[in-house]
Amino acid sequence: MQGWLQIALVLLIVFLLSIPVGSYLAAIVMDRRTWLDPLFDPVDNALYALIGREAARRPMNWKAYTFHMLATNLCMAVLIYLIMVFQNHLPLNPLKLPGMEPMQAFNTAISFITNTDWQSYGGETTLSNFSQMAAITFPMFTSATTGFVVAMAFIRAFTVKDGGANLGNFYRDLIRFTTRVLLPLSFVLALFLIWQGAPQTLDAAVVAHPIQGGEQGISIGPVASFETIKHLGTNGGGFFNVNAAHPFENPTPLSNWLLMSLMALLPSALVVCFGHMIGNRRQGWVLYGVMGAMLLLILPVAIVAEQAGTPSLSQAGIEMAATGNQPGGNMEGKETRFGIAGSGLFGVITTTFTTGSVDSMHDSFTPMGAVPEFIGMMLQNVFGGKGVGFLAALVYGLIAVFIAGLMVGRTPEFLGKTIERPEIIMVSLALLIHPLVILAPSSWSMIAPYGMSALGNAAMHGYSEVLYAFASSAANNGSAFAGLNANTPWYNLALGFVILIGRYPPIIFMMAVAGSVAAKPTLATTIGTLKTDSLKFGAFWLGTILVVGALTFFPALVLGPIAEAFAMAHGRTY
Amino acid sequence: MLLALAMLLLLVVAYLGCFWLVNFTDRLIGPPR
Numbered sequence: 001m002q003g004w005l006q007i008a009l010v011l012l013i014v015f016l017l018s019i020p021v022g023s024y025l026a027a028i029v030m031d032r033r034t035w036l037d038p039l040f041d042p043v044d045n046a047l048y049a050l051i052g053r054e055a056a057r058r059p060m061n062w063k064a065y066t067f068h069m070l071a072t073n074l075c076m077a078v079l080i081y082l083i084m085v086f087q088n089h090l091p092l093n094p095l096k097l098p099g100m101e102p103m104q105a106f107n108t109a110i111s112f113i114t115n116t117d118w119q120s121y122g123g124e125t126t127l128s129n130f131s132q133m134a135a136i137t138f139p140m141f142t143s144a145t146t147g148f149v150v151a152m153a154f155i156r157a158f159t160v161k162d163g164g165a166n167l168g169n170f171y172r173d174l175i176r177f178t179t180r181v182l183l184p185l186s187f188v189l190a191l192f193l194i195w196q197g198a199p200q201t202l203d204a205a206v207v208a209h210p211i212q213g214g215e216q217g218i219s220i221g222p223v224a225s226f227e228t229i230k231h232l233g234t235n236g237g238g239f240f241n242v243n244a245a246h247p248f249e250n251p252t253p254l255s256n257w258l259l260m261s262l263m264a265l266l267p268s269a270l271v272v273c274f275g276h277m278i279g280n281r282r283q284g285w286v287l288y289g290v291m292g293a294m295l296l297l298i299l300p301v302a303i304v305a306e307q308a309g310t311p312s313l314s315q316a317g318i319e320m321a322a323t324g325n326q327p328g329g330n331m332e333g334k335e336t337r338f339g340i341a342g343s344g345l346f347g348v349i350t351t352t353f354t355t356g357s358v359d360s361m362h363d364s365f366t367p368m369g370a371v372p373e374f375i376g377m378m379l380q381n382v383f384g385g386k387g388v389g390f391l392a393a394l395v396y397g398l399i400a401v402f403i404a405g406l407m408v409g410r411t412p413e414f415l416g417k418t419i420e421r422p423e424i425i426m427v428s429l430a431l432l433i434h435p436l437v438i439l440a441p442s443s444w445s446m447i448a449p450y451g452m453s454a455l456g457n458a459a460m461h462g463y464s465e466v467l468y469a470f471a472s473s474a475a476n477n478g479s480a481f482a483g484l485n486a487n488t489p490w491y492n493l494a495l496g497f498v499i500l501i502g503r504y505p506p507i508i509f510m511m512a513v514a515g516s517v518a519a520k521p522t523l524a525t526t527i528g529t530l531k532t533d534s535l536k537f538g539a540f541w542l543g544t545i546l547v548v549g550a551l552t553f554f555p556a557l558v559l560g561p562i563a564e565a566f567a568m569a570h571g572r573t574y
Numbered sequence: 575m576l577l578a579l580a581m582l583l584l585l586v587v588a589y590l591g592c593f594w595l596v597n598f599t600d601r602l603i604g605p606p607r
Contacts, residue, residue, distance in 0.1 A: 066596050074589040081585055085578050102581040109585060422603045497588070504592045512599045 003303065003322070003341030010257060010345060014264040015292075021265060022272025022284075028180050029152045029173070029277060040180050047175045056175070059166035062515030065153050066508055068170040069146060073113050076139055081109040083135040084127070093128035094204040100126060103489055107496040112136055114503040115143035115385060117230075117237030117356050117478035118469075118495060120487040124219035124240050129202055136237060137226050141182050142174070144233030144266075147387030149173035150507050151270065154391060155277045157514035158415040164518025181266075182233060189228040192258065197251035198224040223248050231262035234385040236356025236478045244346070244359040245335055256342050256359060263355045267383040270390055278415055283533040287393060290542045294382040295352055298372035303344040305369035306330050310568060333364025344369065351376035354385040356478030363456075363465065363482040367565035370481075371557060374468065377475040378553040379545060380434060388476060388503065391510045392434075393545075398427045398513070400544040401532060410530055416522040423513050430509040434474055435552045437498045442470040442556070450490045456483030460564035461574040467560050469495060474502035 027034050048056040060068065084100040087093060100108065104120055111118040112135070123132065153167040160166060194200050205217040219240065226239045227249055236243075244250040244259060271291065275284020307329040309320040322328040327339040334343040343360035350357050351373040362373055376382050381393035401419055405412030412419040445451030445466045455462040461483070468481035473495045480486070486495060523529075531537060564574065 063596060063600055067593065070589060070592050070596070074586065077585055077589065078582065081582060102578040105578075106581040106585055110588070426599070426603060500588055500592075505595060508592065508595050508599055512603045515600075516603050 018268035021269035025273040026276030056172045062511045066511045077109045077113040080135040087128045087131045092130035103492040107492040110496045112139040116476040116499045117235045122241030140229045140235040145177045151387035151390045154514045157518035186228040190224045193224040196255040200224040231259045234355040286538040291383045302372040305366045333361030352382035354477045367561040377471040380475045396545045400541045417517040426509040426513045430506040437474045438470045442467045454485040459574045464560040473498040
């Protein structure tokens with residue numbers, strides 16, 4: 001009961017915070033004055049002067065906006081790659097770590113510039129402090145901002161009156177979101193984590209003298225500042241190999257609560273911001289309800305399954321029910337200071353809000369306890385990350401509009417814009433790419449010797465490891481199921497490309513939709529208009545996501561975790 | 575060093591593919607109606 005109360009409290013706090021934060025985000029995007037402007041205007045103006053005022057003022061249509069986003073991302077990806085490969089020639093490398101292996105650097109550069117943060121390396125044994133700051137923490141800001149501003153440009157397409165010639169300026173949006181949201185929040189919250197015990201130093205390690213003799217180096221570094229943007233920006237890559245299960249990354253139950261709230265804050269606030277931007281808050285709440293309903297549907301599955309434990313644990317005489325001095329359930333791979341609720345909720349939030357940080361090992365979850373994590377990454381729109389998850393929800397929303405329009409014999413319309421053949425082609429492409437880059441390479445990995453040789457477990461559990469890796473990469477989530485050795489040429493290259501294809505083509509297709517609808521006149525609402533801001537349409541939207549999602553991914557889930565759950569019930573483990 | 579250059583080239587080519595996709599999508603979606 002105490003666990004459920006903790007979960008309810010986290011979700012309630014996130015919900016309450018998302019309302020004012022969403023309103024603040026809308027004020028920033030819509031150029032409304034805020035009380036923080038006197039503080040941030042000089043910073044922004046200095047940055048505009050640095051890049052050229054004209055560059056930060058020029059209106060951009062969908063194509064220009066997307067081009068500038070891609071060009072900026074390309075430059076940063078190359079920079080990240082070079083820093084990691086040549087870190088042995090760069091400063092702040094007190095442990096004298098060698099340069100990263102090129103294939104791994106290829107994977108890591110794409111991973112961090114796309115907000116995925118998939119890691120086929122252990123941070124403390126692979127990266128120098130300079131790499132951790134310049135090649136890892138830096139893109140945590142820019143990749144988070146990229147997703148957010150693209151979503152903002154998309155929403156503007158439904159509000160502009162100039163035919164789509166101006167969906168905003170990418171550089172201006174990038175600077176404003178970074179300086180007014182991510183930097184100040186990260187700074188303040190890093191101080192909170194330092195108070196909780198997270199290190200913040202440029203030293204590489206402290207030397208401990210264990211009682212059995214000798215010396216032991218304990219890695220430290222600029223962890224607190226890393227942790228805040230990692231969660232606030234739904235990034236997820238760990239400073240340490242075990243991510244937020246490490247006591248330096250996540251020292252206390254209070255820091256665990258903070259990190260979960262940070263992961264959920266901006267993606268949920270973005271939906272509130274959407275309602276403000278289109279001048280129809282009710283529409284924003286309908287989408288919020290759709291996403292929230294999915295979260296509330298899948299979250300209990302993880303908690304109940306983890307609390308129920310496994311037949312093997314029961315037979316071993318382990319108490320499955322929680323008591324005053326032990327949490328019960330399946331505690332394998334979980335931190336005792338977080339328990340079932342703190343680990344299960346973290347696991348579901350990190351996969352539904354597509355962060356990728358972990359405070360417990362997902363490979364050790366019960367098969368049914370892991371299913372919600374798969375669903376979060378496969379649907380990608382149970383809030384999703386900042387921006388791309390929102391766009392994924394809009395993909396399903398536009399398909400729902402199209403189907404509903406056909407069913408009632410009306411021209412499909414969304415927010416006053418007709419949805420026609422070109423938009424549906426783009427939306428369909430955006431929808432199909434996600435399952436394609438999950439199911440095809442994971443199937444190939446199960447028949448290719450170089451795919452199979454990296455598995456940590458056999459049979460269904462092995463398939464789950466591979467399926468999870470590709471779902472995590474395609475969803476730009478980045479969490480690992482573990483068990484799989486992903487630092488092989490095949491997985492470094494394949495997952496690198498899956499991350500890239502999972503990120504940019506859906507953005508490009510949805511930006512094309514933005515350009516197309518922005519060029520159309522806004523139709524007046526009449527008695528014949530299909531109302532999309534109603535509870536009824538919200539239910540239809542939810543149904544569309546569940547039906548399309550189930551048809552696409554259920555067979556893969558049956559082959560992996562669901563089959564394993566049945567096998568486990570009959571005493572078979574893998 | 576050769577592998578490092580090859581991977582760098584692959585990274586750039588992958589992004590060039592995205593630029594191409596923008597142009598292709600623009601042609602696919604056609605002019606505003």
